[in-house]
Amino acid sequence: MARQSRQKRVTILDVAKDAKVSFAAVSKVLRNAYGVSDALREKVNISIKKLGYTPNTAARAMRGRTFVVGVIFPDMRNPFFADILAGISSALERTQYESVQGIARHSTEPSLVQSMIDMQMDGLILVGTTATSKALSAVGQKKPTAVIGHHLPDTKSVDTVNNDDEISGRLVVRHLVEQGYRKIVMLSLDTENGTVIERREAGYRSEMEGAGLEGAIKVVRVSQSLREIQVAAKALISRQDRPDAIFCWTDFVALEVISVAQASGLNIPDDIAVVGHDNTIYCDFHQNSLTSVDQSGEQLGLQAARLLIERIEGRSKCEHFLVHPRLVARRSSLRAESVA
Amino acid sequence: MARQSRQKRVTILDVAKDAKVSFAAVSKVLRNAYGVSDALREKVNISIKKLGYTPNTAARAMRGRTFVVGVIFPDMRNPFFADILAGISSALERTQYESVQGIARHSTEPSLVQSMIDMQMDGLILVGTTATSKALSAVGQKKPTAVIGHHLPDTKSVDTVNNDDEISGRLVVRHLVEQGYRKIVMLSLDTENGTVIERREAGYRSEMEGAGLEGAIKVVRVSQSLREIQVAAKALISRQDRPDAIFCWTDFVALEVISVAQASGLNIPDDIAVVGHDNTIYCDFHQNSLTSVDQSGEQLGLQAARLLIERIEGRSKCEHFLVHPRLVARRSSLRAESVA
Structure with missing residues (x-):
C-alpha cells in the first residue's frame, strides 16, 4: 500500500515537472490521445511510476470518465x-x-x-x-x-x-433418460420474471414430452433459502413414488439434495440421480462428483x-x-x- | 425498478413542492437534523415515497456524506x-x-x-x-x-x-489429540504479513508442544490455487509417514483434502481426520461432515x-x-x- 502512505497527493503537475514535459503532454498520455510519441509516453510513464501517481477518479469524472x-x-x-x-x-x-x-x-x-x-x-x-x-x-x-x-x-x-437455457433443460433430461432414469423431477427456483428459469423449465418439459414421459413431469419451485431447499428435498425423497432423478436449477441446490439423500440412506446414483447446473468448482470434488451443465x-x-x-x-x-x-x-x- | 423508469429525476424541490414545505425543511428531514418535528418528518416522508425520490449521491457528497x-x-x-x-x-x-x-x-x-x-x-x-x-x-x-x-x-x-486465531489453532489440536490423532499436520496459507495465519500457526505449534508432540509439528504452506492445494494434499497423503490428521487453514482447502483423500481410497476419519476453519455452509453437508472452527x-x-x-x-x-x-x-x- 505504498501509494496510500504518502501524505500529499501526487498531481499531474508533479508528473509533468518530473518528466520535464507540459501538463497537456501528461494529460494526453493519460487519456491515450492520438499522436503521442512512444518516447513521450515512456518518459511520462517512468515519472508516473516513480512518483506513484494515481489519477483521481473525481477529476477523471469531470473529463467524462471514471473508468x-x-x-x-x-x-x-x-x-x-x-x-x-x-x-x-x-x-x-x-x-x-x-x-x-x-x-x-x-x-x-x-x-x-x-x-x-x-x-x-x-x-x-x-x-x-x-x-x-x-x-x-x-x-x-x-x-x-x-x-x-x-x-x-x-x-x-x-x-x-x-x-x-432451453438447451440446458433438454441436455439434462436426454442424459438422464439415456442412463435409464424415468421419474425425473426438476427442483427449480421460485422467482418472478426469471426468464432463465422459465427457459430451463421449458427445455425440461419439452424433452420429457419428447421422451414420452409427460406423465412424470413435475416441477417444484423453492426459494434460495437453505432451509426451504432442505424441506423440499426431504419431501421429494420421502414420497411413496420417489423420483429416481432430481434436476436442480443450480449446483448449490444439488449439493444440498445429495446431502439430504445420503443422510436418508439413499445411494447416489443407484437409488437416485442428482444433476446440477453451472458446473461450479464443487462439482469436481470427489465427495460430490456432481453431473452438471456447464454454461461457462x-x-x-x-x-x-x-x-x-x-x-x-x-x-x-x-x-x-x-x-x-x-x-x-x-x-x-x-x-x-x-x-x- | 419503478424508480429508474421515470425519465425525469425527482429533486428535493419537487418533494418540497408536493409536501408544501420549504427546501430547507426537506433538507433537514433528509439529514436527520436536530429539531425536526414528527409532523414535518411524516409529511416529507409521504411525499418522498409518493414521488419516488432518491437522494443523489453526488449531491449528498457535497453536503459531506454519500452514505x-x-x-x-x-x-x-x-x-x-x-x-x-x-x-x-x-x-x-x-x-x-x-x-x-x-x-x-x-x-x-x-x-x-x-x-x-x-x-x-x-x-x-x-x-x-x-x-x-x-x-x-x-x-x-x-x-x-x-x-x-x-x-x-x-x-x-x-x-x-x-x-x-491463536485459540483456533489450540482448539483444533486439543480436539484431535483427544480423538487419538498424533501426526497432525497443518495445511496453511502461503502469504506475506498474514497475521491471522501466523497466529493460527502459533496456536497449532504451542498446543502440539503442550501435548508432547513437538516431533510431529509440520506446517505446509500453499497458495489459494486449487491446483496447488491438490498437489500439496496428494503429496502429504502419499508420504510413507502419512499424517493421521490434517488441519486446514480454511474450509475450502479442507473440502479439497477430503476429495483427494477419498479419491485415494482413504477412509475419513479412520485413516485420516480432516479439520477446516470458518464453519462455512458446506461443513454441514452430509457428504462433507467437516469439523471446523466457528469464528462467526x-x-x-x-x-x-x-x-x-x-x-x-x-x-x-x-x-x-x-x-x-x-x-x-x-x-x-x-x-x-x-x-x-
Missing part, C-alpha cells in the same frame, strides 16, 4: 457468480477499467443502480436481474448496461449475455465486460450473445453399468 | 466472505448506509482503495488485508476504516475486528459495520474487537468409538 464499472449480483453465496466475476476481471485486466460490485435483491436493485449511476460509474453489468424489459431500458438510457442471465431478445437498449460463467463474464466497454466507447446498436451449454457427466448420474 | 461504504475482499470464492458480507449487510439494513464491494489482491488493493476514496465513500471495510500497519494508518487518516481479519493491536488509526463471519461483519459507522459519525479513538472461536465437531474427525 469504473459497477457489477450487481443477486447474492454472493452462489459459487457460479465467482466464475462470472473471474471472467469480468480478466476482461478488464487488459483495459484501464476496474470494477466494483454490489449485492442487491430484486427489491433493492433500483436503489443500488441509482447509487452506482450517482457515483458516476461508466457502465453497469447486472447479473441475474429479474427487472422488466421496460425498467432495464430506462437504466440503459442512462448508462451503458450489459445484462447477464436474463433473456430479453427484443430489448434495444441493453446488451445481453446468456446461456441457451467465466465466458459469460468476459463477453459482458467486452460488450460493455464497446458500448461505453461508442457502439450504439445493442448486441445479444448466446453461449451453448454442454453437460459434464459425473458419478452422481452415471449408473454402474455405464461407468467405464 | 456508501466500500468493502474490499481478497477474493469472492471463499464462502466465508459471504458470511462476513451477510453480517455487514444486516448491520447496514437498519441505517441509511449501503455498501459496495470490491475484490482486490495484495497488489491491486491500493488502487482500489484509492478509487473508493475518490468515489467519496464515507468509509472502508478491508477484509483479510495483508497491508502493513503503516500503510493502513495512511488509509485510516483519509477515511474511517475498519479491518476484519488482520491483527494490529497497536494501531491507533483503524478499528479492527478479529477472531482469536456474520458477527465479524456486523461488528465491523457497527464500528465503522460510529467512526464515520464522530468517534475518534479506535477500537479493537475480538471474537472467541469454538470448535464444531463433525464426522470428519470423530473416530467411530467416540461417536454416540
